Amino acid sequence: MPGVLSHSLLDGQLCLYLLPRAAYSARDPLQWRTLGMTLERQQGVHAIGSDLRVDFDTLPGVLAQTPAGVEVFSESAEGGEYLALRLAPALVEQWLPVLDRRVQQAGHRRGLKLAQTLRRLMLDPHPDGLAIEQCALGFVALGRSVKADGGGAVSDAFLRVLERIAGEFDQPLTLAQLAQTYGENELRLLRDFSRFMGVTPHAYLVEVRLQAARRLIESSDRALAQIALEVGFAHQSHMGSAMRRQLGMTPGAYRLRF
Template sequence: MPGVLSENLLGGRLCLQLLPRAPYSARDPAQSQTLGVTLERQQGVHAIDSDRRTDFDTWPGVLAYTPVGVEVFSESASGGEYLLMLLDEQFASEQLPSVAHRVQSCGNRRALTIAREIRRQLLATQPDLLALEQCAVALVDVAGSITDTTQRATPKAFARVMEQIAEQFQHPLTLEQLAATYGHNELRFLRDFTQAIGLTPHAYLIEVRLQAARRLIERTALPLASIALDVGFAHQSHMGSAFRKYLAMTPSQYRSRF
């Protein structure tokens, strides 16, 4: 399994880290100004600048800004892929609002799109530093407009949809099936899901299948054609197209690297 992938940018003023899905338990006051974007659903318990621990269920598309000194405890039995950016104090003070608490924005489509492109570049054998720097600065720009300081409540119906996808991603799923689980018509479900996650239901399903395929490639010697079918892709070339589009490499190249 790949470990943390990192890259220093803008003369060391920024550091990008791609944290892999893995169990973790950590408590630290932020030593740097940090931005984070969830790339994968993650569940666990956390405490933000407090001793009060609460359960969390974080979906992709959550952009969080944590200033220096805010203590964050977080623990998860499985973790989830996460993009972290560390900013030096001067750069952050010039580009980000001055806050004394953690601020976050949910369903941030632009942040998620940028974070996925950063992931694509960090996974590449030779990252394009100019492209990475442009993406990093664009993400800082998005973070500069964060105003929501609270996580929107997760509707129970949405939680049921997420569980349905997690349990059935290997099988064909229709908008009608997912909307029925949500309890509203297809148009309402499509609009609400996309707004909450920052991805359409189909794009989210492809991301879940992609993550599952990555883990099987990293941890098993199964043939790629078998992995493709096991995680719900129609065939190996369908999986290959997803890998090239979102990770900038073929499944074979991914296996060779990781």
């Protein structure tokens, strides 16, 4: 993935960061209110507001909000793409409720959609400042009603579905196959998947394929048609359509950009 992308808005009182999938170990004594959205599954260990380190397994679609003054330690061997937005205290006083601890909500459909839109806008080699500002303020507004839900704990059966997608994303997976892995019928899988992840199984599969394609495009000189087949797309134009829709650029333009 590319390095950290950032964008400063409202005279520096609002800052956006698109963090890449990469190993990291960081301690951050937060000075500003932070809202974040996981764009990829991320596993590691963290300590939030204490010295107690615990394992975490955060799925895509988790919207988290952390108040200023909370020290956050986080460490991951692989990381995962993550969108973070930070607001100066003056803006927090105007726009967001008082918060004394970190809260997060899983399967946040609107938050994930806004975060993906911000990702696309920030990846653009010629960012549209007004579009970014409007989308960022829409994301801030979500902070008025983030519910604490314990981080969206899911069953081992559901995690097996995600592991199957992670291991077989280059294959033409079917809903019936995923439902069999889940141990439930297709309708139940669709309902639970959308609730836990904020997207359908197909949308998640396409995102996993795109993330894999991005890594190959950035790190190798393989032909784009070969990459498309390796990550599970039917052909290069199929990958191109998905990348234009999600990232706002063609695979060729992405290779030149990063």
